[in-house]
Amino acid sequence: MAWILLIVSGFMETAWAISLEKSEGFSRLWPSIGFLVALALSMAGLGYALRTIPVGTGYAVWVGIGAVGTALVGMLWLGESAAVSRIVCLLLIVAGVVGLKAFH
Template identity: 75%
Template sequence: MAWAVLVVSGILETVWAIALEKSHGFTRPIPSAVFGVALVLSMAGLGYALRTIPVGTGYAVWVGIGAVGTAIVGMTVLGESASLPRILCLMLVICGVAGLKFFH
C-alpha cells in the first residue's frame, strides 16, 4: 500500500509543479489552488509512505517520479525540447528509481 501511495504522491508532485508554472507567480487563482491542493496531498502521501519505506529510498523515488513526470509534460504539452540526450537522461532517472524499488 505504501508504494502505491508513494507513486500517486509522485504523480501529484508533477501536478503541483505544472500548476505552479501555470499560476504565473500565484496571479491566477485556479492554477494556484490546484498547486496548493496537489502540494498538500503529495506531501501527505509522502509522509504516509515514509512510515514503512526508508526515507532515502522513498524521497528519491518520489522526486524521480515528479521530475520525470514534469519533464515529460514539459516536452509533450509545453513545447520544451525533447532531444535525444534529454530523453536518455530521463531514462537514467527511471532506471535509478526502478533500481531503488527493486533493491528495497
C-alpha cells in the same frame, strides 16, 4: 500500499509543479489552488509512505517520479525540447527509481 501511495504522490508532485508554472507567480487563481491541493496531497502521501519505506529510498523515488513526470509534460504539452539527450537522461532517472525499488 505504501508504494502505491508513494507513486501517486510522485504524480501529485508533477501536478503541483505544472500548476506552479501555470499560476504565473500565484497571479492566477485556479492554477494556484491546484498547486496548493496537489502539494498537500503529495506531501501527505509521501509522509504516509515514509512510515514504512526508508526515507532515502522513498524521497528519491518521489522526486524521480515528479521530475520525470514534469519533464515529460513539458516536452509533450508545453513545447519544451525533446532532444534525445534529454530523453536518455530521463531514462537514467527511471532506471534509478526502478533500481531503488528493486533493491529495497
